[in-house]
Amino acid sequence: MFGSPVDFSFKELNTIPDILSDVPNPGALRLKRDSERKFLSRTLRLNNNLISDLSGLTDTISALFAEPNRLAWLDLSFNEIEHIDPVLTQLKELRLLYLHGNRICKLSEVDKLAVLPSLHTITLHGNPIVTEPDYRAHLIATLPHVKMIDFSAVTKQERELTSVWHKSRNPRKSMSQSKVD
Template sequence: MKRCGAPVDLSFKAISNFAGRSLNLRLNYFSLFSHSEFSLFDSVSVLCELPELRVLYLHGNRIFTLSGVDKLGVLPHLHTITLHGNIIESRKAYRTHVILALPGLKTMDFSAVTPQERTLAHLWQHSTTNTLH
């Protein structure tokens, strides 16, 4: 994997969000896990300004909503994400939702996203969309 800029690992640091901060736009690896007060919702706009981001570790935080994950879909090279250990993990269809939100995802929570899983996610999306109309 070609690296663009040094990887950033802020795991176990006292950070609640990145609102109003700037990061290296060439960053492609970012680790921020085990933060009891981290807010993806407040920080997602900064993370979305990292077009080269490929790996994002956010496990073990207190991420409550999937809406922040949806916004990460603008990152064209994001292929690996960890979100386990967050409150969103208990949401219905959590893994399916993340797979649909991040189309380039190859690995989620240290498990490969298989072609069959992606197909089932799209079928699930289609069936839930049809039942709503």
């Protein structure tokens, strides 16, 4: 089974590969490792560092985790991230993504995450993006599997209202879909 989170928070790390020359913070439970000394975990915490881009993420998690493709929870909150790196789209089993307290400015950045089929929780509060009109509606329309945004549940009513909002903003798309039906 998978063990405790691998926690590199509050380490003043500037880049993702910096993790490889550091040791994770001790947790309440001992971190489990396989015979190759790779972590048996599905959670990586990199919050409260100085990371501005995700260069080297794939190689780093491959070096750290026994099953890097099974990473389910990634905490990148309180860093210096301005753009959502497409490398995140390779994490097909990612379920929780914390990006709050960064510097993401454009709603279009979130669109990159639409290809993640298992993503059900995302946080972006504390980024300039939250001041964009229709911020939450855009996230709900773009990320159809999401159940929680900024620690707040997406309700059935909110999803229905967002569907109407999205169709009104994309009339050509909704008209072409009705022709197909």
